[in-house]
Amino acid sequence: MKTVFVTVGTTRFDELIESVTSSEVAQVLKARGYERLVLQVGNGSFVPDAASCAHLSVQAYRFKESIAEDMRQADLVISHAGAGSCLEALGAGRPLLVVVNDKLMDNHQLELARQLHMDHHLLYCTCSTLTETLKNMDLSVLQPFPPGRPEHFANFLDKALGVK
């Protein structure tokens, strides 16, 4: 079953949860072949129930010990712009759409999402453009996100500190 996983991390982002479960977005998702919506809503005040979308099966929870399994099973991840959530989705190799909370003041978390968008690792929109973005998105333009190279750090330190 093609699944969309929505995650807001430890924040609250009711506007995203409301947009993504609106009938407008649900129809677009259905049209693109998605059948199941799993939502991690964090500290938000809105927790959708299973019957909240006519077209999709919906599951919502606030927090889990690990969301790795939900990430792995997703065919599309929709996330807030938090660095932890972005890196986890990209590390799991999932197509990622980041929805920026434009009600929040600009914070440094956006830096990373913006850069990763410029490097074609993720798609990027706001709640007001979510429907359009989902309708027109082309996931094939996304570039894989290679893992970092901590061994470069280790080699540098070995030389600097004289470790043989």
Next chain:
Amino acid sequence: MMLLLGVVFALSLTALLFFLRLYFVVKSGSNQLPGARGHVAVLVVAGSGGHTTEIMRLMESLSAAYTPRHYVIADTDKMSEDKIVAFESSEPQSHSNLQFTINRIPRSREVHQSWSSSVVSTLNALRYSLPLLFRLRPDMVLCNGPGTCVPLCIAGLLLGILGMKKVHIVYVESICRVQTLSLTGRILYLLSDYFFVQWCSLRDKYPKAIFLGRLV
């Protein structure tokens, strides 16, 4: 009057000598590298959440020569200890029989804390950091952003100033920082021996920074 002048003169002379010594400690490396002895004692400052995840990836990459490993965590942080214990117990046999310690100190700056109260709590944290550094005498302090690392790095510098031990200060700015350094990063840029950034845009702004691509 003469006494007062004398005291002022003595104090300014002490301050001048202190800053001269600080300058030379920060500027110069040590003559003997710690790796030449075969092992490097590391003090690792774990932050919380993403900071801890990043620094544990860096620790995984270091060889068994980096031992013992002393982890410092803020006393309000519950998650980091689990991550550290999980990492140390997953190490291969050659690593696991080498010792590691976990040390708790007061957090110096909670998120959204005001600047002035940050200064007070950083000074407070220095009271704990100094004895810790003097006791552990690491060859290297590795940190990546939590406010806790500032008093620890200052304590490490003091060890060098007092001529007790050259402590190499290694700072790795978080991957989250693409265009601007964190507050801790801006401070440690001045104090660290090796300052790593993970995006070339930061290397362009901060010429002393080392850029080897994305590390974590």
